[in-house]
Amino acid sequence: MDDxxxxxxxxxxxxxxxxxxxxxxxxxxxxxxxxxLFTLLVISILIFxxxxxxxxxxxxxxxxxxxxxxxxxxxxxxxxxxxxxxAQYWTxxxxxxxxxxxxxxxxxxxxxxxxxxxxxxxxVLLGLTALIAVPVSLAVGVLAATRQNGPLDAGISAVSIxxxxxxxxxxxxxxxxxxxxxxxxxxxSVALIPPGQDxxxxxTAMILPVATLTLAVIPYLxxxxxxxxxxxxxxxxxxxxxxxxxxxxxxxxxxVLRNALVPAIxxxxxxxxxxxxxxxxxxxxxxxxxxxxxxxxxxxxRDVPVIQAICLIFAAGYVIFNMIADLLTIYxxxxxxxx
Amino acid sequence: xxVATINxxxxxxxxxxxxxxxxxxxxxxxxxxxxxxxxxxGKTTIGTSMLAHARSGARITDGTITIGETExxxxxxxxxxxxxxxxxxxVPQEPAAALNPSIRIxxxxxxxxxxxxxxxxxxxxxARVESALRDVGLPVTDEFISRYPHQLSGGQQQRVTIAMAxxxxxxxxxxDEPTTGLDVTTQARILAIVRTLCRDHGIAVLYVTHDLAVVxxxxxxxxxxxxxxxxxxxxxxxxxxxxxxxxxxxLLGAVPDISERxxxxxxxxxxxxxxxxxxxxxxHPRCPMRIERCESGxxxxxxLGTAHHACCHRAERVAQSEPRRPAPTRLxxxxxxxxxxxxxxxxxxxxxxxxxxSLTVHERECVxxxxxxxxGKTTxxxxxxxxxxxxxxxxxxxxxxxxxxxxxxxxDARRAIQYIFQSPYNSLNPRRTVGEIVALPLxxxxxxxxxxxxxxxxDALERVGLSAALAAYYPDQLSGGERQRVSIARALVCRxxxxxxxxxxxxxxxxxxxxxxxxxxxxQAENGLSLVFVTHNLALVRNIADEVVVLADGRLVERGDTxxxxxxxxxxxxxxxxxxxxxxxxxGDITPVS
Numbered sequence: 001m002d003d004x005x006x007x008x009x010x011x012x013x014x015x016x017x018x019x020x021x022x023x024x025x026x027x028x029x030x031x032x033x034x035x036x037l038f039t040l041l042v043i044s045i046l047i048f049x050x051x052x053x054x055x056x057x058x059x060x061x062x063x064x065x066x067x068x069x070x071x072x073x074x075x076x077x078x079x080x081x082x083x084x085x086x087a088q089y090w091t092x093x094x095x096x097x098x099x100x101x102x103x104x105x106x107x108x109x110x111x112x113x114x115x116x117x118x119x120x121x122x123x124v125l126l127g128l129t130a131l132i133a134v135p136v137s138l139a140v141g142v143l144a145a146t147r148q149n150g151p152l153d154a155g156i157s158a159v160s161i162x163x164x165x166x167x168x169x170x171x172x173x174x175x176x177x178x179x180x181x182x183x184x185x186x187x188x189s190v191a192l193i194p195p196g197q198d199x200x201x202x203x204t205a206m207i208l209p210v211a212t213l214t215l216a217v218i219p220y221l222x223x224x225x226x227x228x229x230x231x232x233x234x235x236x237x238x239x240x241x242x243x244x245x246x247x248x249x250x251x252x253x254x255x256v257l258r259n260a261l262v263p264a265i266x267x268x269x270x271x272x273x274x275x276x277x278x279x280x281x282x283x284x285x286x287x288x289x290x291x292x293x294x295x296x297x298x299x300x301x302r303d304v305p306v307i308q309a310i311c312l313i314f315a316a317g318y319v320i321f322n323m324i325a326d327l328l329t330i331y332x333x334x335x336x337x338x339x
Numbered sequence: 340x341x342v343a344t345i346n347x348x349x350x351x352x353x354x355x356x357x358x359x360x361x362x363x364x365x366x367x368x369x370x371x372x373x374x375x376x377x378x379x380x381g382k383t384t385i386g387t388s389m390l391a392h393a394r395s396g397a398r399i400t401d402g403t404i405t406i407g408e409t410e411x412x413x414x415x416x417x418x419x420x421x422x423x424x425x426x427x428x429x430v431p432q433e434p435a436a437a438l439n440p441s442i443r444i445x446x447x448x449x450x451x452x453x454x455x456x457x458x459x460x461x462x463x464x465x466a467r468v469e470s471a472l473r474d475v476g477l478p479v480t481d482e483f484i485s486r487y488p489h490q491l492s493g494g495q496q497q498r499v500t501i502a503m504a505x506x507x508x509x510x511x512x513x514x515d516e517p518t519t520g521l522d523v524t525t526q527a528r529i530l531a532i533v534r535t536l537c538r539d540h541g542i543a544v545l546y547v548t549h550d551l552a553v554v555x556x557x558x559x560x561x562x563x564x565x566x567x568x569x570x571x572x573x574x575x576x577x578x579x580x581x582x583x584x585x586x587x588x589x590l591l592g593a594v595p596d597i598s599e600r601x602x603x604x605x606x607x608x609x610x611x612x613x614x615x616x617x618x619x620x621x622x623h624p625r626c627p628m629r630i631e632r633c634e635s636g637x638x639x640x641x642x643l644g645t646a647h648h649a650c651c652h653r654a655e656r657v658a659q660s661e662p663r664r665p666a667p668t669r670l671x672x673x674x675x676x677x678x679x680x681x682x683x684x685x686x687x688x689x690x691x692x693x694x695x696x697s698l699t700v701h702e703r704e705c706v707x708x709x710x711x712x713x714x715g716k717t718t719x720x721x722x723x724x725x726x727x728x729x730x731x732x733x734x735x736x737x738x739x740x741x742x743x744x745x746x747x748x749x750x751d752a753r754r755a756i757q758y759i760f761q762s763p764y765n766s767l768n769p770r771r772t773v774g775e776i777v778a779l780p781l782x783x784x785x786x787x788x789x790x791x792x793x794x795x796x797x798d799a800l801e802r803v804g805l806s807a808a809l810a811a812y813y814p815d816q817l818s819g820g821e822r823q824r825v826s827i828a829r830a831l832v833c834r835x836x837x838x839x840x841x842x843x844x845x846x847x848x849x850x851x852x853x854x855x856x857x858x859x860x861x862x863q864a865e866n867g868l869s870l871v872f873v874t875h876n877l878a879l880v881r882n883i884a885d886e887v888v889v890l891a892d893g894r895l896v897e898r899g900d901t902x903x904x905x906x907x908x909x910x911x912x913x914x915x916x917x918x919x920x921x922x923x924x925x926x927g928d929i930t931p932v933s
Contacts, residue, residue: 234395236436243390243431244503245424246454254450255439334441334487 025330025337032326036319043315044096048089051304051311062105092308101309106301111309115294119313122283122290126275128206129213134268137218141225141264142257148230156226160219172212172285180208190287209286213279217271221264228263232256262329269325276317341365341405342543343389343427343511348402350384350393350567356613358384358397359567366511369537371544373554373575375590376564377610377848378819383432384567386513386547390427391419406511425455428504432516434496438488444499445484448472451506471502475532493712494525498532505536512536515547522711522875527919530557549848551594552878552921555579560646563587566611566621569640573647579923583641583649583658585626591923593853595882597905598924602667603853603882609818610848620651628653628660670864672885673702677869678723678736678756678837685718685730693718693730693893698871700837705863705870707884707901709877709916715893716873720839723871724758736837754784757830761842763822767814773800773825774810780833799828803858820851827858838862839871844879856883877920881905889913 059075060067076082080091095102101111140160144153163171180189188205232238233256241255280292287293291310298306330336343366350359359381366372374382384397391411393399404411406426411419423429431437439447448468452459459467469479475498477483488496497517504512514533518526534557536542546558554561555575562572563584571584582588592604608625611617617624623633632652641654651657678700685693693715700706708716721727723734725745734741736755742748760766767776777799778792787795797807803824814822823843830838840859844852860883862868872884880887880901887904889897889912897910908914 236431236433237439239392239394240429240431240437240500241439243387243392243423243429244451244454245420245422246450247420250450250454254442258441259439332441334443335489338487338490 028330029327032323036323039319040312040316044093044312045089047308047311047315048092049085051308052085096309096312102305104298104303104306106298106303106306111305114306115291115309115313118289118291118294121288122276122279122292125206125209125213125279125283125288125290126272128210129217129275130268130272132210133214133217133221133271136214137221138225138257138264140218140222142229142252144222144226145229145233145260146252148233153226156222160222163215164219164223167281168212168216169281169285171215172208172282175208175212175215176285209282209288212282212285213275217275221267221271224267225260225264228260229256232260235259258332261332265325265328265332269321273318273321276321277314340368342368342370342407343545344403344405345385345388346403346405348385348388348404349400350381350388350397351400352397352613354614357567358613359388362402362567362569364562364569364572366543366545368510368543369541370560371533371537371546371558373546373548373558373561374564375548375551375554375561377549377590377850379566379610379612380564381567382547382549382564383515385564386515386545387429389511389513389545390423390429392423421455424451424504424509425507426509427511427513428507428509430497430500430504430512430514430517432519434500435488435493437500438496440488443485443487444491447488448499448503448506451503455507467506468502471506472499474505474536475499475502476528477502492525494521494528497521497525497529501529501532501536505540505542508540508542510543512542512544513547514544516549517546518553519548519550523877523916523919523921524711526553526921530921533557550921551579551590551849552596552923555923556921563590566616567613568621569648569650570622571647571649571651573644573649577644577647581643581647581658583643583647583654584622584651585628585653585657586622587649588657588660589625589627590849593850594923595853595856595876595878596923597878597881597917597920598922600666600881600901603856605854605857606850609820628657667860667882668864669885670703672704673867675702675737676700677702677704678734678871680719680723680734681732683719683722683730683732683734685715685722685727687718687729691893693722695732696888696890696893696895697732698723698888700869700871702869703863703867704886705872705884706886706888707880708871708873708888708890709875709880710890711875711916713892714890716890717841718893719890720758720841720871720873724756724839725753726758750784754780754833755836756839757833757835757837758839759823759826759830759841759843762846763814763819763826764846766826767822769814771813772810773812773814773817776814776825777810777829777832780829784833795832796828799832800825802831802862803828804854818851819847820854823847823851823855824858827855827862831862835868837869837871839873841873842875845874845876852879859883877905877916878922889916 059072059079059081063072063075080088092102099112103109104111104114107114140156144156147153176189178184179187187207189208238251238255241251279290280295282288283290283292284296291313295307295310298310345362345364348359348362349357351357362385364372374385376382384393387393388399388404391399391404391414399412406422409422411422414422438444445468448471449464452464452467468484472479472484477495477498488499491499501517518529521529530553533544537544548554558575560573561575561578563570563578563586565586571578571582571587578587579591582591589604589606593606595603606625611621619635620626620633620638623629626633630653638650638652640648640650642648643654643658649657676699679698681697683693683696684691696715696719698706698719708719710716718727722730725741725743725748728744730743736752739752741752745753774796777796781787781792781795796810800807800809805821805824805828809817809821814825817825844855847855856879859870863870872880874880884901887899887901888895889904889910891912897904897908897913904913905917908917
């Protein structure tokens with residue numbers, strides 16, 4: 001074999017398909033978006049019909065038990081409750097798409113105004129929790145993985161399994177007992193924030209709710225990070241990086257962390273989505289005026305339009321967080337975005 | 340002055356058992372020293388020890404390793420790190436797994452320089468990346484440098500890892516089976532690169548491999564390892580001409596060679612793992628020349644030539660003995676055509692991968708289907724068995740046309756053609772015992788009773804040389820060779836007429852390969868089986884096949900009688916394949932890359 005053959009063979013190129021890859025990617029994103037919308041549509045059907053089979057009648061609920069049947073009937077007509085259920089769904093859906101969720105039955109206010117402030121409050125709570133929990137989980141997971149089976153790893157495991165085994169509200173109650181009531185009285189035990197006020201300006205009130213949620217998420221996320229870190233640490237390319245004599249920091253940051261990130265991204269999305277819907281008990285515990293509290297109040301008053309709107313927001317959160325996670329995953333995994 | 344010296348190295352695994360013990364070796368500048376042995380012989384362990392690294396669990400417990408003037412095992416972690424990649428570099432066995440999937444290759448090359456020589460400017464780094472890529476014959480375009488590993492072919496990936504290893508001009512290169520898993524043409528290219536590096540840059544190479552033909556082609560000296568000890572060492576010519584250790588002789592007898600058709604001599608028993616090693620010479624239970632002295636006590640190292648040593652009481656006798664290697668008896672093939680695949684054109688998705696290929700198999704004939712990876716040989720065999728359904732053309736078994744899908748074929752046709760897969764590691768159900776695996780086809784095809792099943796399984800296992808007691812074992816309790824025998828037993832109980840063997844020995848050690856090949860040859864003689872033997876290994880073809888069909892890019896490029904195709908190939912592709920196949924007997928003429 002002569003040199004020319006060697007070089008020619010080296011130049012054998014896999015057809016460069018950057019453009020096709022780019023188009024392929026935007027098509028993928030579009031498809032993913034459409035699929036998300038479809039999911040939301042299915043969920044909207046479920047929410048609508050589920051709220052309809054709830055016991056009780058909206059008109060009756062508004063007018064109270066003393067209302068005459070004629071009056072109830074009249075209000076039902078006014079609210080469109082006498083039309084076919086499909087027609088009602090269609091009206092609701094076409095309004096919801098335009099951002100109109102109707103009026104609250106209990107407060108006689110547009111649903112959008114009613115849940116605007118709780119939505120902001122919940123998002124702030126969620127954002128703060130994510131901001132703290134994600135970096136801490138990464139750090140804890142990396143620490144545990146790099147000292148696999150050592151005393152530190154065992155300690156972290158024990159603590160995180162204990163925390164994971166406790167329901168969030170128990171963690172919340174313990175924190176309240178420790179820091180707000182019995183032991184120390186450093187922090188407020190409730191987070192009452194007047195509607196419309198920026199929750200961040202209320203300072204110490206946010207600390208306990210955020211701490212509770214953070215503690216609820218960290219065990220799960222950090223174990224996820226630890227697991228994927230251990231997988232990557234055992235991979236041949238990490239051994240290779242060591243045999244190339246790379247500096248430990250380069251190996252950890254560039255070779256291990258990046259590849260260990262994918263499960264962490266997916267896990268974070270799931271935790272955030274879970275938090276969005278799962279903060280109900282914590283908001284209730286701390287009397288935090290978020291979506292969870294709003295949902296509980298609306299359920300008590302059979303305020304169907306509010307229930308529907310909040311449930312739809314929760315569902316949209318799931319869809320959006322997972323979509324962001326998928327995009328990030330594609331971003332950190334070249335294999336998925338190149339051919 | 341030696342570049343690297345190992346002195347009585349000992350590597351232990353937990354429990355105090357040793358993988359390698361008392362091992363010493365020396366490599367001079369520009370020299371290629373081959374380390375040969377079967378799986379478990381400790382060759383990779385020695386290779387990574389050169390970089391003061393032991394795989395997790397293992398530990399270097401004794402010995403010294405000197406690179407130049409430096410005793411590397413005594414260094415602290417940081418100076419050890421500084422040596423790795425700079426003074427001693429490593430080329431891994433599986434480049435696809437060893438390259439980080441999420442970093443562009445240019446950056447993976449550059450970071451080696453960056454982490455070892457911080458003062459080098461960006462432009463200089465880039466220049467050195469380009470020059471290293473040029474050294475291994477890869478393109479230096481921006482487009483190529485910014486590719487991710489998965490955008491390269493296997494051969495290109497391996498050349499990237501070699502470029503990565505030589506980028507800091509190390510004094511010693513440890514290459515761990517760098518060509519296993521590559522096809523012969525790519526292998527020839529890699530070997531040429533290694534030769535050039537030694538010649539032009541004076542780099543010493545420790546070449547770890549199980550392939551004796553490659554050793555003959557590339558190495559100056561060779562060390563044969565058995566159970567973590569040196570069995571024999573010396574210049575390649577001496578060791579190959581006059582092996583002084585029965586194990587070396589047995590290995591040479593087990594390797595098929597492209598230049599002549601000979602029986603492959605099996606090595607009885609299996610390699611002694613840590614913890615199962617006998618007293619005395621570790622090889623004595625498998626040795627045909629053992630005497631009483633071999634069973635206990637120290638084994639002397641006997642000098643057979645200037646630098647040729649063998650660790651055997653009877654080294655001188657062994658060196659003078661002529662190995663028996665009888666030519667295999669060859670049965671005439673039958674006159675009747677058993678299986679005919681004609682004008683097969685098959686596609687994967689929208690891509691046509693097989694274009695108008697025909698194949699006939701006579702009774703008692705072994706047809707080899709040869710080609711590099713991607714040539715369509717597995718697709719063709721899967722069309723024949725009915726696993727690849729999207730094809731046009733016909734498959735005829737004894738004048739009876741078969742449906743394209745195995746599901747639509749009559750029971751008897753399904754029984755008559757059996758398939759043995761490449762990897763015995765994932766073609767056996769891990770949750771079924773060997774007995775259940777072998778019994779299943781008996782039940783399906785013959786509706787055998789419980790007692791018949793039992794007898795059938797025992798009989799089949801014995802025919803493939805396994806103890807009937809293995810029926811109660813699960814596949815993961817068996818070695819690779821044993822598993823492949825189970826696959827064969829599973830096919831045999833069907834009383835097949837055609838056996839399709841898809842690269843059945845490529846995952847196995849040479850001694851195990853010899854046993855499997857001889858087993859298949861025996862079955863062919865006894866039972867009149869016809870074989871379709873799919874392989875990329877021309878040396879094996881020479882040894883087992885009656886007829887050869889050569890595929891390239893999904894087209895049939897040459898077919899004919901084995902001897903005439905291998906001795907007088909007509910197609911340029913076949914000529915290239917034969918030229919690239921290394922041989923123990925015929926020393927090749929690898930032209931170094933400039």
